[in-house]
Amino acid sequence: xxxxxxxxxxxxxxxxxxxxxxxxxxxxxxxxxxxxxxxxxxxxxxxxxxxxxxxxxxxxxxxxxxxxxxxxxxxxxxxxxxxxxxxxxxxxxxxxxxxxxxxxxxxxxxxxxxxxxxxxxxxxxxxxxxxxxxxxxxxxxxxxxxxxxxxxxxxxxxxxxxxxxxxxxxxxxxxxxxxxxxxxxxxxxxxxxxxxxxxxxxxxxxxxxxxxxxxxxxxxxxxxxxxxxxxxxxxxxxxxxxxxxxxxxxxxxxxxxxxxxxxxxxxxxxxxxxxxxxxxxxxxxxxxxxxxxxxxxxxxxxxxxxxxxxxxxxxxxxxxxxxxxxxxxxxxxxxxxxxxxxxxxxxxxxxxxxxxxxxxxxxxxxxxxxxxxxxxxxxxxxxxxxxxxxxxxxxxxxxxxxxxxxxxxxxxxxxxxxxxxxxxxxxxxxxxxxxxxxxxxxxxxxxxxxxxxxxxxxxxxxxxxxxxxxxxxxxxxxxxxxxxxxxxxxxxxxxxxxxxxxxxxxxxxxxxxxxxxxxxxxxxxxxxxxxxxxx
Numbered sequence: 001x002x003x004x005x006x007x008x009x010x011x012x013x014x015x016x017x018x019x020x021x022x023x024x025x026x027x028x029x030x031x032x033x034x035x036x037x038x039x040x041x042x043x044x045x046x047x048x049x050x051x052x053x054x055x056x057x058x059x060x061x062x063x064x065x066x067x068x069x070x071x072x073x074x075x076x077x078x079x080x081x082x083x084x085x086x087x088x089x090x091x092x093x094x095x096x097x098x099x100x101x102x103x104x105x106x107x108x109x110x111x112x113x114x115x116x117x118x119x120x121x122x123x124x125x126x127x128x129x130x131x132x133x134x135x136x137x138x139x140x141x142x143x144x145x146x147x148x149x150x151x152x153x154x155x156x157x158x159x160x161x162x163x164x165x166x167x168x169x170x171x172x173x174x175x176x177x178x179x180x181x182x183x184x185x186x187x188x189x190x191x192x193x194x195x196x197x198x199x200x201x202x203x204x205x206x207x208x209x210x211x212x213x214x215x216x217x218x219x220x221x222x223x224x225x226x227x228x229x230x231x232x233x234x235x236x237x238x239x240x241x242x243x244x245x246x247x248x249x250x251x252x253x254x255x256x257x258x259x260x261x262x263x264x265x266x267x268x269x270x271x272x273x274x275x276x277x278x279x280x281x282x283x284x285x286x287x288x289x290x291x292x293x294x295x296x297x298x299x300x301x302x303x304x305x306x307x308x309x310x311x312x313x314x315x316x317x318x319x320x321x322x323x324x325x326x327x328x329x330x331x332x333x334x335x336x337x338x339x340x341x342x343x344x345x346x347x348x349x350x351x352x353x354x355x356x357x358x359x360x361x362x363x364x365x366x367x368x369x370x371x372x373x374x375x376x377x378x379x380x381x382x383x384x385x386x387x388x389x390x391x392x393x394x395x396x397x398x399x400x401x402x403x404x405x406x407x408x409x410x411x412x413x414x415x416x417x418x419x420x421x422x423x424x425x426x427x428x429x430x431x432x433x434x435x436x437x438x439x440x441x442x443x444x445x446x447x448x449x450x451x452x453x454x455x456x457x458x459x460x461x462x463x464x465x466x467x468x469x470x471x472x473x474x475x476x477x478x479x480x481x482x483x484x485x486x487x488x489x490x491x492x493x494x495x496x497x498x499x500x501x502x503x504x505x506x507x508x509x510x511x512x513x514x515x516x517x518x519x520x521x522x523x524x525x526x527x528x529x530x531x532x533x534x535x
Contacts, residue, residue, distance in 0.1 A: 064091035105172035116180020121221035123163035124190035140182035141224025152205035213283035235310035242322030244451030249293025258285035272449035290320035303359035323451040328354035339436030352388030367412030398428035418529040439467035441514035455534035460498040469518035482511035
C-alpha cells in the first residue's frame, strides 16, 4: 500500500456510504475539475464569479517544496460542485474557483521517505476574495498511537476528515503503509460540531493484533494525536475458525470499525484456530469477516458479523463455519423477511446452511439442493440449485401451502449432513408484498472446533425459535433425536429452552428434528440429519 490521500464528496440529497469493508478509497473526484492557471491569466468574461486561490507549500525546513499533493473540494455556495488538485513544482500554485466554502487538504512528503508524511487539513476555506493559503509542514505534530505490546509491528493506518456546511458533507483521507504521520489543522475554526475526524492504526503483535481507532467531533481538524492505551482499556475480540469433518486449510479474518471508511486489518488463520484482536471501545461498533479456504477457481465461503458492541476489559467471541448447520433468520430490526408473497409470486430467500452461530454463508458447501411448493396439495413447482432460494408463481385465491427446502452438505454420501425444512401456512394475494409466516429452530450445542461433542454424555442443547412463531407465540414444540442417521427417532424433553439427551458413543452422529406449530396454526418440520458427531 502506498501512502496516499484523496478527497471525496457527498452530493446534496445523497446518502453517504459509511463503511467500506477493508477497501481503500478510490481517488475519484466528482463534479467539475478545475486546473491551475498560468501566472497572469484571467477568467473569461462569460465565466461565473471566481477568485484566485494561491497555495504555498513549505517543507519542515520552511523551504518551498514540490513534494505535495493538494485537494480543494467545494462545500457550499457557487463552488459547491467544484474541485481541484492544482500542482506546480515550484511549490506555489494558483487556481481560480467560484465563490464559496471549500475543504482543503494537503499531503507533503520529504525527499527521504523515512522522515514521514505531513497531512494538513483546512476544513473551512471561505473563498470570497483573492486568497493566499500557506501549507506549512512545520505546523504539524506527530500521530503517536501505540499498542501496549512494545514489540508490536506497525502495519498501516488511515486518517479521515469530514467537513459539513449548509447540509453538505465533503471528506478527505490519507492512508499510510509506513509510520511517521504528522497532522495539523489549518485556517479559521469552523462551526461547532461540523468537523468529524477519525484515525485508525493497525498493528501485529505476538500476543494479539491491534486495531486502535479514535473519533473526534469538533470545529477543527486534529493537530497531532497521542494515545498509548493500556491493555485494560482495550476490548478483546476472538475469532474462531472451525474445521468440521476434518477440514484443513487457511482462512482469512478481517476486522474493522463499523462506522466510516477504513482500511481494516486482514490476517491468515490456519484451521482450526483462533485469532485475537485488541480494539478500542471508543471507536464504536465493530465488524468481523471470515473467508474459509477454497479450492482453485472456487469462490471462498464468507461470513460476517457486523455491528457488535465491545467493552474495555471484556472478550467478545465469534465462531465461524462450525456445526450445527441449518436454517437461520435475520432477527435484526427491519431485516428482510425470509419468505415474501407479492401478488401471485411466492419467494423464499433463506440461508438454509447457516453455521452454528447463525452466520449466513456466501458460498455454502453443498452437494445438492431442492425447493418445492404445493398449493392445496397440488405441486406448483420445483427448483434446484441454490439452498433456500426459490421463486414460484401461484394463483390469487386464498389457499393452503406447503413449502419445503432440502440441502445435502458435503459430498452427498450417507454420512453427509442433510437439512430439510417444511412449512405449512395459508396465503392469498395482497395489495402489497407480505411476509410469509415462516419459523426456524436453532440448535446450539457446545462443540469443539472440529464440530464434535463428547461421547456418552448427558447434554442440554439450547433450542431457539426464530421468525413468525417467536413473534406470535408457540402453540407446541417437540424435539426428537436420532443416532442412526435418521432411521429411527426418539422424542426428547425440552425444559427451559433446552433439549436434554445423552450423546452416542465415540464416532457417533447426532441428528435433530423440531416440529413446531405457532398460535396461528402455521407449522414447521425441520430435520437436521448428521447435525454433528461425537468424539
